[in-house]
Amino acid sequence: MSELIIRDVVAEDIAAITAIYREAVLHGTASFELDPPDEAEMLMRMEAIKDVGFPYIVGVDDNDTLLGYAYANTFRSRPAFRWCIENSVYIDDKAQGQGIGGKLMAELIARCTQLGFRQMVGVIGGGVEHRASIRLHEKLGFNHIGIMPATGFKHGKWLDSVFMQLSLGEGSDTDPDLDAYPGTLYRQKTKP
Template identity: 55%
Template sequence: MDTHDLSPASRPLPTLRVRPSTEADVGAIAAIYGHHVLHGTASFETEAPGEEEMRRRRADILARGLPYLVAEDGDGTVLGYAYASAYRPRAAYRNTVENSVYVRHDIIGRGIGRLLLAELIARCEALGLRQMVAVVGDSANVASVRLHEAFGFRLIGTLSAVGRKHGRWLDTVLLQRQLGEGDRTDPAEGG
């Protein structure tokens, strides 16, 4: 079969590589996220942040020592990105992160999110983090829920109608996965 006969979304992807993001990736990251903000429900933001804001957000995550990754094709084109951010600001949450994974809208469903999430989990475990939370915007985002479940995330619950976007009420689905030692006692805390 000639791959030119396939729709762009079903053509095989070239060689993919997941790597730490760089400053040069921010434009592509902003474009990917901007599309999801303006046209989707995975993010509850309603206005797409510009490159400077995305640059600031990325710098904040990196300053905390957390991973911010991109997936690129053989030509160096950024196809998606993922990062771990602090779950909550209070000190007791310091071993828990929230993940975010976004893939360019025209190539969703081709394994890029899977590659990004696998690498993000591995890097967070290497940092000694203990829990990862996924906050999936819109309970209709079944693909994201299934992706997380494939990596061992458990459904924790659904917050019904907590957001409103594109003229409809949206749920938030919460999933959680242990990392490394998980909830086993930390000897450094004396217990």
């Protein structure tokens, strides 16, 4: 493999992102969606994530071929959760097993830490069946925090969800700076 280049997502990446996600939806258990969204929906989702200040990155080779993508998003919508984010990472089938997921996740963690988030949660669909994703999170320092059995039904079987968590920066050792929240999602609610 050539050198992996990690950069911010741009609208021109949506076709490749949609194709990668389509494969995950149709043939995998990482996503509990049953019908793959089209490019217009994926563009709308990407813009919504970026508009509130969350990182959304892609990994490309030196020919600018998109090999994978990762982003952070709201873990839960209530304002007290605003320091806790959920990660997502998807790799093209042809690029799996090359360390791309780890590099994208390491960059995502660094960016989220720099932005001031305090906790990152990975929700791994398919449970222990999705061992590669669990190992990836373990290598990056995530701790197992629980398994919710039979939370989804896909491909003719019940699927578990594995929850893993990583403290970012000072974690819960100090209170967050309420005036420095990086996103705009809650700013209108916390500022006069």
